[in-house]
Amino acid sequence: MSGFLYYLVAFAVVLGILVVVHEFGHYLAARWAGVRVLRFSVGFGRPLFVRRWGRDRTEWAIAAFPLGGYVKMLDEREGEVAPAELHRSFNRQPVARRMVIVAAGPAANFLLAVLLYWGLFWYGSEEFRPILGSPVLSSPAAAAGLDDGELVLRVGGDKVQTWQEMRWLLLQRAVDDDQVDLELLNQRQEIIVRRLDLAAVRQSGWQGDALERLGLRLHRPRLPPIIGSVGARSAAEAAGLQAGDEIVDIDGEPIHSWADLVRVVRQSPGKTLQVEILRHGLPQRLTVQPSAVDEQGREIGRIGAAVRDGGQTREQLMVTVRYGPVSALGKAFAETWDKSAFTLVMIGRMITGEVSWRNLSGPVTIADYAGQSAKLGVDYYLKFLALVSISLGVLNLLPIPILDGGHLLYYLVEIIKRGPLSERTMEIGQQIGLTLLLMLMAFAFYNDINRLFSG
Template identity: 75%
Template sequence: MSGFLYYLAAFALVLGVLVVVHEYGHYLAARWAGVKVLRFSVGFGRLLWARRFGRDGTEWAIAAFPLGGYVKMLDEREGDVPAADLHRSFNRQPVLKRMVIVAAGPLANFLLAIVLYWGLFWHGTEEFKPLLGAPVAASAAATAGLENGELVLKVAGEPVQTWQEMRWALLERAVDADEVALEVINPRREISIRRLDVSAVRRSGWEGDALDRLGLALHRPSLPPVLGTVKANSAAADAGLRLGDEVLSVDDYEIDSWADFVRIVRQSPGKRLALEVLRDGQPIAIALTPATIDEQGEEIGRVGVSVSDGDRARAALMITVSYGPVSALRKAVVETWDKSAFTLLMMGKMITGEVSWRNISGPVTIADYAGRSARLGLDYYIKFMALVSISLGVLNLLPIPILDGGHLLYYLVEIIKRGPVSERTMEIGQQIGLALLLILMAFAFYNDINRLISG
């Protein structure tokens, strides 16, 4: 499958699952409340497929425009309702039931995130340890005195086991703190406290990767350029490379580490390379032409070999984290809550101008992330799906007319004033909400296009 189709399929699966779960939340709540559901649609616009199922003859449909979906319920405001079905009309339900039906969609997205995280935490995930590489010169990490090979044990007193846990803890504290204490241990088993200035993240408007901006990099062990495996029918096998060969040079460029060799190969798709390798103590000349592979829309070279010390390096860099079923569920709930609160906080800071609007992502960027996470593995893809599900839930609960949160706001006003909001007020609200969404979509598409152009 080409890179474009792979990314498109990964994005379509995420979008399809999240839309179905969201709308199914509305559907189940409507059925619980006794409201008749006329149509369950994935997508908007012209119907591509439709079938009727169930005792109410609900129409299940797939429509042409895939970015969303809807559940159409019996409602007197949208057409004539037979007298026998008046009690099953949405508009005839008590306000609290209507609120439950509307809130059930976003809540279903939060529940999906909890279930996904729970499965991951219970099954166990292999992740990078918070092992630091050499800090970028003149960066906050360098100023803090962080060194290559130090392992982060705690962030502001909170224990961390993985690179992602460290990243998340730093992001949370960068919201309102200028400095964060990192407890680290170096290869000599000496424990130190490093004070990291994180204010640069806020000053940048939260643009780009926060850890890159702070000068934090993942540790990359220096491995000798010795072949551990040679894949059959690969470019390396065709060239005559063997297990145990040590690469001395490529096109007269001296190779000091495995990283040097990988970098040159990746930069040379389809290009003939002159290698000198050491085999059984004797230097041998070999001509190697890397195969051309599409990776995230970029052509790279690949030859089909791995490093001899790869297993040892992997064991030093990776950790498998797992929890019992109860602990995993508790952690999943906390993870979903924390990320929901952080998403809402960032949205608020975007309105006040503290966070750049360039952080808004549209479908192109989301599709890119979907494809990247899928290529990294199922664990990463599931985490990505959970994160997008949380974002969708938070977005839909915003008090913007046309979104679920806007309808909940109308019902809250109805409870307070003991009467429904007027049709005129709702019509004006719908227009305002649509305008806000169009503006948001315009920003998202602009940012997508800008990222494509600038790379």
């Protein structure tokens, strides 16, 4: 499968799941309330596929424009309703039931995230330990005195086990705090505390990777350039490379570590390389031609060989995080709540100008992240799906007419004034909401295009 098609399929699966789950939330709530559902559509515009099913002969449709979907319910405002069906019309339902039906869509997205996190935490995953690499020069990490090989034990008092946990806690702290204390275990097995300045994250308008802004890097051990395994039908196998071979130089350039080997190979797609090796202590010279592969739109070289590792390095760098079924469920709810609150805070600060609007992502960027996470593995892909599901749930609850949150706002006003809003008021609100939504979409597309050309 080509790189573009792989990313497209990964994005389509994410989008399809999120739309179906969201709309199914509305559908189930409508059925619970006794409202008749006329159509369940994945996508907008002209239906490409329609099938009637169920007691109410509901239309199940897939439409031409895939970015979204809808559930169409029986409603007097949208067409004539038979007298015998009036009690099943959406607009005739008590306001509390209408609110439940509308809120059920975002609630389904949050529930999906909880279930995904629950399964992931229960099943367990292998992740990088929070071991720091050499900090970037003249960065906050360097100013704090952080050093290569130090293990982060706590961030501001909160215990961390993985690199991703450390990243998430630093992001949360950076929202309001200028500094945070890191409890570290250095290579002499001493526990020390360093104070890290977080202001650089906010000063950039939250653009780019926050850890890069802070100068934090993941520790990369220096591995010798010794081949551990060779892939079948790979460029390495075609060249005659074998497990145990030590790479000495490539085209006259000395190779001191596995990182040196990877760098040279990646820079040489399709190029013929002269490789000097040591095999059983004896020097040999081989010719290798790295295969050209696509990586995020650029061509790199790959030979299909893996580094030799007796297991000790992996054990030092990686940790398996797993929870019991009950504690995993509690952590899943906490993870969903924290990420929902963080998303809402970021949206608020984007409105006030504290967070750059360049952080707003459209379908192209989401497709890129979907493809990247899918390549990393199923657990990364499911975590990405959970995160986007949370974002969709929060977005839909914003009090913008045309979104679910806008309808909930209408119903709250209806409760307060003890009567529904006028048709004219709701019509103006819908026009304002549609305009705002189109502006957001246009800005997101602009950011996508800008990222494509600027990197």
